[in-house]
């Protein structure tokens with residue numbers, strides 16, 4: 001059972017942030033109003049319009065974000081919006097959430113959900129060799145003696161952890177899969193392999209920082225479950241990874257590889 005990203009939390013905080021910005025700009029304009037006028041007649045009006053333009057620009061960003069999520073389709077400015085979300089909104093919203101006492105992981109989960117919606121709306125497609133599945137080491141069964149961090153093909157597909165099915169899926173679709181033992185290694189893999197699209201699997205913290213670090217490469221994030229606590233024998237919903245791959249691979253390539261896999265299995 002995967003924790004569902006609650007997109008509404010992030011959007012709610014975004015609206016709260018907009019309210020705070022509006023009040024701050026109003027105060028910044030209203031309090032020194034007379035001072036501006038003494039300094040130069042008409043200056044307060046120019047500043048007022050500038051602040052209003054800033055607020056409208058922010059509101060437009062929020063409107064495009066909500067509309068993209070609701071429609072599930074790319075809108076003008078969606079690509080740029082993903083950059084703004086990753087670079088500016090996420091750190092701001094994390095800070096705001098801290099002020100309200102909202103757990104960081106809740107905000108990260110919500111951010112991952114919104115990022116996924118934006119990536120999906122862009123309808124990106126790449127050949128299998130340009131798609132990378134980035135997995136955390138903790139999904140591997142702790143007692144497993146095989147070194148899949150060196151090469152995931154060392155997995156014997158014994159069925160004791162989700163790598164069993166995942167390695168079969170990756171093999172069948174011709175997609176590269178790498179197992180990273182931490183964020184630094186994951187970043188190095190991305191720099192070295194230069195994928196066009198990434199299916200990232202991790203916990204809330206690693207996945208959200210991975211999405212930020214690898215920007216502008218689009219990442220579809222899948223969260224892990226931790227039935228035995230953090231970093232030990234974690235699990236992943238393989239169906240969600242398959243879904244992400246289906247989204248990233250050209251339809252005909254995906255269908256053809258799936259067919260070939262089924263024929264070989266029968």
Ligand code: SF4
Pocket residue numbers: 140141144145146148154155156157158159160161162163164
């Ligand atoms: S499925 Fe692969 S990685 Fe998992 S325990 Fe078995 S051999 Fe090890």
